Each structure stands twice: as structure tokens, then as C-alpha cells.
Amino acid sequence: MSSLGKAGLEDVVVSTSDICFIDGREGRLVYRGFDVDDLAAHSSFEEVVYLLWHGGLPNKKELAAHVKAMRSTANRKIPPKMIQMLRALPKKTTPMEVLRTGISALSAFDPDAADNSREASVRKALRLTTQMPTLVAAWERIRHGKAPVAPNPRLSHSANFLYMMFGKKPTPLAEKTFDVALILHADHEFNASTFAARVTAATLSDMHSAIVSGIGALKGPLHGGANEQVMLMVEKIKSPATAGAWIRKALADKARIMGFGHRVYRVEDPRAKHLRRLATELGEQAGNTDSVRILDTVAREVTADKKIYPNVDLFSGAAYKTMGIPTDQFTPIFAMSRVAGWAAHVLEQHGNNRLIRPRAEYTGATRATYVPVDQR
Numbered sequence: 001m002s003s004l005g006k007a008g009l010e011d012v013v014v015s016t017s018d019i020c021f022i023d024g025r026e027g028r029l030v031y032r033g034f035d036v037d038d039l040a041a042h043s044s045f046e047e048v049v050y051l052l053w054h055g056g057l058p059n060k061k062e063l064a065a066h067v068k069a070m071r072s073t074a075n076r077k078i079p080p081k082m083i084q085m086l087r088a089l090p091k092k093t094t095p096m097e098v099l100r101t102g103i104s105a106l107s108a109f110d111p112d113a114a115d116n117s118r119e120a121s122v123r124k125a126l127r128l129t130t131q132m133p134t135l136v137a138a139w140e141r142i143r144h145g146k147a148p149v150a151p152n153p154r155l156s157h158s159a160n161f162l163y164m165m166f167g168k169k170p171t172p173l174a175e176k177t178f179d180v181a182l183i184l185h186a187d188h189e190f191n192a193s194t195f196a197a198r199v200t201a202a203t204l205s206d207m208h209s210a211i212v213s214g215i216g217a218l219k220g221p222l223h224g225g226a227n228e229q230v231m232l233m234v235e236k237i238k239s240p241a242t243a244g245a246w247i248r249k250a251l252a253d254k255a256r257i258m259g260f261g262h263r264v265y266r267v268e269d270p271r272a273k274h275l276r277r278l279a280t281e282l283g284e285q286a287g288n289t290d291s292v293r294i295l296d297t298v299a300r301e302v303t304a305d306k307k308i309y310p311n312v313d314l315f316s317g318a319a320y321k322t323m324g325i326p327t328d329q330f331t332p333i334f335a336m337s338r339v340a341g342w343a344a345h346v347l348e349q350h351g352n353n354r355l356i357r358p359r360a361e362y363t364g365a366t367r368a369t370y371v372p373v374d375q376r
């Protein structure tokens with residue numbers, strides 16, 4: 001008898017985990033017991049990283065030490081040879097390709113590369129989480145013929161990234177918006193990229209390899225790549241006035257509309273409302289809310305027609321775009337946040353490991369007769 005469930009491992013529970021809980025019917029997302037709505041309102045990305053890796057909120061002293069480590073130039077900097085390597089890449093290399101290659105290359109410089117002890121893995125997770133923004137920002141500058149900007153230890157994780165991208169400190173609203181976006185993307189249970197990272201970790205491979213697996217899986221348009229596709233759609237739609245007709249035609253043509261639908265949520269993704277609000281506030285400050293207005297019209301039409309709801313990728317890009325971030329950097333930014341979750345899952349997997357090795361239900365021939373090539 002077939003033991004095959006629904007395609008794509010839908011609803012299959014593959015392991016227990018203490019890190020992240022999703023209630024797809026209520027539209028709730030919880031990290032280590034804390035509702036993401038509360039974390040978005042009161043916490044910081046730096047604190048959420050601690051929460052995910054260590055299982056609880058830090059006390060004042062623990063938070064101060066953790067924040068100091070996350071901001072230290074020693075952790076944030078990438079070696080000069082990496083910068084040389086980036087300069088050697090063709091300028092058309094996409095930021096996600098650079099990220100995948102760069103994170104893999106960073107393991108060659110990491111003093112703990114081959115050490116899978118929890119202590120070493122936490123050190124590597126910290127370096128990867130703090131080096132990733134440096135790498136992403138360095139590529140943005142190098143591909144436009146500019147010199148990379150060195151990290152600034154006086155700036156928060158989010159402010160420092162925007163500073164390294166643009167060479168000037170962000171406004172308080174841009175910093176806050178970016179930080180909340182990072183909080184909201186930090187973990188999401190056994191999503192495709194986290195599962196990929198855990199499968200790699202479960203072979204007792206190392207932190208860098210697991211994170212590279214996560215990046216590879218995140219890149220696709222059905223996962224993290226969707227935020228870029230949403231912005232390309234907004235650019236095609238052009239203005240709020242043309243949004244209704246454009247989306248009705250796309251729905252009639254049975255197009256897949258990026259930024260909608262989810263394997264787990266049956267209601268609106270709880271992260272979408274925060275990103276919508278922040279994108280609106282930023283747009284109002286910049287005097288242009290067109291992207292959000294276009295997306296609101298798209299959301300109304302898609303939900304009415306298909307009964308599917310906005311996911312995390314619908315409004316994030318509108319906020320990033322207003323900050324001046326290019327569209328092809330949206331998915332690397334997703335990775336800059338999700339690396340915290342990937343690392344938490346690698347630590348959990350290594351803490352209680354068994355090889356992840358499912359089976360396939362074979363549907364091919366079983367007794368084919370080999371015929372030499374000159375007789376075929």
C-alpha cells in the first residue's frame with residue numbers, strides 16, 4: 001500500500017522543534033513562545049537573534065554582551081581577500097549568487113570552520129549573521145564601482161547595514177522599519193530553506209554548509225525570491241489607477257500572483273500587516289505611496305477572486321524600495337534575517353541529531369534488460 005502523502009510533503013511533520021510555532025488558521029507566528037506581534041512592537045532584531053539561539057530573552061547583562069558582539073567590527077568585517085574576490089566577479093552577478101558564493105568562501109577564513117561543537121557553532125552563527133550585511137552592502141557598492149563602506153560599531157545591526165549600503169546613516173524611521181522587517185523574517189518553522197539547512201546539518205556537516213543550503217533554497221521565486229517578483233509586478237502595473245484592470249487580467253489569465261498564498265496560513269500572514277503599515281509610513285514620509293496603493297488594490301482583487309491572502313513578501317519590497325534598496329537585493333535582505341533562524345535550527349539539529357533520509361515511492365521500471373549501445 002502506498003504511504004505517499006500529499007505532494008510537496010504538505011502537512012508532514014518531520015521532527016519536533018522548540019524554536020517556532022505557526023497557527024495557520026489563527027494567523028499566529030511565535031518564536032520561542034513570544035508572539036511576533038509583540039516582538040515587532042517591543043524587541044530588536046539583535047535581541048531576537050539571542051532569543052532564537054539561546055531559547056529565552058536575555059537579561060540586561062546578557063543583552064549588552066550580545067549586542068556588543070553583534071556590533072563588533074571583528075565579527076562584522078569580511079577579509080580583504082573576500083573584497084578582492086568580489087571585485088573579480090562579473091558586475092552582472094546577481095546579489096543572491098554573490099551571497100551564496102560569498103558565504104561559502106567565508107568558511108575558508110573562519111577559525112572555527114570544522115568545529116561542530118555548540119560553542120563554535122554559536123560563534124560561527126554570530127559571524128555569519130554579522131558578516132552577511134557587510135557582504136551584501138560591499139557587493140552593492142562594488143558592482144556600481146564604489147568602495148565598500150567599513151562597518152560602524154556605534155550603529156545597530158539594521159542601521160549599520162543601511163549605512164554600509166548608502167554611506168550615510170539612515171533616518172530613525174528607516175532604521176526602525178528595517179529592524180522590524182528583520183524581526184518578522186527571522187524564522188518560520190520548517191519552511192523550505194530551513195528544512196534544506198537542517199537536512200545538511202543532519203549529515204553532521206558544518207554551519208556554513210547548512211547556511212549555504214538555506215540560501216540556495218531561499219533564492220527560488222516560490223520562496224524568498226517572491227519579494228523581488230512582487231516589485232517587478234508593481235513596476236509593470238505602473239500606477240494605482242491601472243492596478244485593478246491589470247490584476248483582473250492576470251487572474252483571468254490564471255497567472256500565479258507573487259506575494260499571495262501560503263502552505264501553512266489559511267488566513268492573512270500575520271507579518272503582512274506590519275510590513276504594510278511600515279511601507280505606508282515610509283511612503284508618506286517620502287511623499288509617494290503609489291506602491292502600497294497598487295498592492296492594496298491587487299490584494300483586494302486577489303483575495304476576492306481566489307480566497308488567498310497576502311503573505312510576508314507582498315509589502316516588504318515596497319518598504320525597501322522607498323529606502324532606495326534595489327529590487328534584486330530584497331532576497332539577500334530576507335537571507336540576512338533568516339540566517340538567524342537557520343542557525344537556530346542547525347544548533348537544534350546538532351543538539352539531537354539523526355540523519356534525515358526519507359524514501360521515494362519508486363514508479364519506474366524494475367527489471368529492464370540492458371542492451372549494448374550498438375544494438376539499440
Ligand SMILES: CC(C)(COP(=O)(O)OP(=O)(O)OC[C@H]1O[C@@H](n2cnc3c(N)ncnc32)[C@H](O)[C@@H]1OP(=O)(O)O)[C@@H](O)C(=O)NCCC(=O)NCCS
Pocket residue numbers: 008221222223224226255256257258259260261262263264306308311312313
Ligand atoms: C506559497 C506557495 C508556493 C504555496 O504553494 P502550495 O501550498 O503548493 O499551494 P499550491 O501551489 O498547490 O496552490 C493551491 C491552489 O491555490 C492557487 N494559488 C496558490 N497561490 C497562488 C498565487 N500566489 N496566485 C494564484 N494562485 C495561487 C493554486 O493555483 C492552487 O489552485 P488550484 O487548486 O485551483 O490548482 C504558493 O501559494 C505560491 O506560489 N505563492 C506565490 C509565491 C509566493 O508568494 N511565495 C512566498 C511564500 S511566503
